[in-house]
Amino acid sequence: MLIIPVKEGENIDRALKRYKRKFSNTKTMRELRNRKQFTKPSVANRARKIKASYVQQLRTQEEIG
Known part of the structure:
Protein backbone atom coordinates (compact mmCIF):
# COMPACT_ATOMS: atom_id res chain seq x y z
CA MET A 1 0.00 0.00 0.00
CA LEU A 2 1.31 3.40 -0.95
CA ILE A 3 1.29 6.13 1.63
CA ILE A 4 1.68 9.71 0.48
CA PRO A 5 2.05 12.22 3.31
CA VAL A 6 0.26 15.44 2.41
CA LYS A 7 1.83 18.51 3.93
CA GLU A 8 -0.38 21.19 5.37
CA GLY A 9 -1.30 23.75 2.76
CA GLU A 10 -0.10 21.52 -0.08
CA ASN A 11 -2.13 21.49 -3.26
CA ILE A 12 -4.11 18.26 -3.69
CA ASP A 13 -3.13 18.10 -7.37
CA ARG A 14 0.53 18.04 -6.41
CA ALA A 15 -0.05 15.22 -3.91
CA LEU A 16 -2.01 13.30 -6.54
CA LYS A 17 0.85 13.74 -9.00
CA ARG A 18 3.30 12.34 -6.42
CA GLN A 57 22.15 -3.64 -34.18
CA LEU A 58 21.37 -0.15 -32.89
CA ARG A 59 24.60 -0.05 -30.89
CA THR A 60 26.74 -1.18 -33.84
CA GLN A 61 25.09 1.40 -36.11
CA GLU A 62 25.78 4.04 -33.48
CA GLU A 63 29.44 3.05 -33.35
CA ILE A 64 29.77 3.09 -37.13
CA GLY A 65 27.80 6.28 -37.80
Whole structure:
Protein backbone atom coordinates (compact mmCIF):
# COMPACT_ATOMS: atom_id res chain seq x y z
CA MET A 1 0.00 0.00 0.00
CA LEU A 2 1.31 3.40 -0.95
CA ILE A 3 1.29 6.13 1.63
CA ILE A 4 1.68 9.71 0.48
CA PRO A 5 2.05 12.22 3.31
CA VAL A 6 0.26 15.44 2.41
CA LYS A 7 1.83 18.51 3.93
CA GLU A 8 -0.38 21.19 5.37
CA GLY A 9 -1.30 23.75 2.76
CA GLU A 10 -0.10 21.52 -0.08
CA ASN A 11 -2.13 21.49 -3.26
CA ILE A 12 -4.11 18.26 -3.69
CA ASP A 13 -3.13 18.10 -7.37
CA ARG A 14 0.53 18.04 -6.41
CA ALA A 15 -0.05 15.22 -3.91
CA LEU A 16 -2.01 13.30 -6.54
CA LYS A 17 0.85 13.74 -9.00
CA ARG A 18 3.30 12.34 -6.42
CA TYR A 19 0.97 9.38 -5.87
CA LYS A 20 0.75 8.65 -9.59
CA ARG A 21 4.53 8.85 -9.98
CA LYS A 22 5.09 6.53 -7.03
CA PHE A 23 2.44 4.11 -8.34
CA SER A 24 4.02 3.96 -11.80
CA ASN A 25 7.43 3.32 -10.23
CA THR A 26 6.11 0.21 -8.50
CA LYS A 27 5.30 -1.29 -11.94
CA THR A 28 2.00 -2.67 -10.66
CA MET A 29 0.06 -2.12 -13.87
CA ARG A 30 2.77 -3.71 -15.99
CA GLU A 31 2.73 -6.77 -13.75
CA LEU A 32 -1.07 -7.01 -14.01
CA ARG A 33 -0.94 -6.84 -17.80
CA ASN A 34 1.73 -9.52 -17.91
CA ARG A 35 -0.31 -11.83 -15.71
CA LYS A 36 -3.46 -11.49 -17.79
CA GLN A 37 -2.14 -13.90 -20.37
CA PHE A 38 0.34 -16.72 -19.92
CA THR A 39 3.33 -16.71 -22.22
CA LYS A 40 5.31 -19.86 -22.65
CA PRO A 41 8.94 -19.63 -21.53
CA SER A 42 10.13 -20.50 -25.04
CA VAL A 43 8.14 -17.60 -26.50
CA ALA A 44 9.45 -15.23 -23.84
CA ASN A 45 13.03 -16.33 -24.51
CA ARG A 46 12.57 -15.87 -28.25
CA ALA A 47 11.22 -12.35 -27.71
CA ARG A 48 14.15 -11.56 -25.41
CA LYS A 49 16.63 -12.77 -28.07
CA ILE A 50 14.96 -10.73 -30.79
CA LYS A 51 15.05 -7.62 -28.62
CA ALA A 52 18.70 -8.22 -27.74
CA SER A 53 19.66 -8.55 -31.41
CA TYR A 54 17.75 -5.34 -32.21
CA VAL A 55 19.54 -3.44 -29.46
CA GLN A 56 22.85 -4.84 -30.64
CA GLN A 57 22.15 -3.64 -34.18
CA LEU A 58 21.37 -0.15 -32.89
CA ARG A 59 24.60 -0.05 -30.89
CA THR A 60 26.74 -1.18 -33.84
CA GLN A 61 25.09 1.40 -36.11
CA GLU A 62 25.78 4.04 -33.48
CA GLU A 63 29.44 3.05 -33.35
CA ILE A 64 29.77 3.09 -37.13
CA GLY A 65 27.80 6.28 -37.80
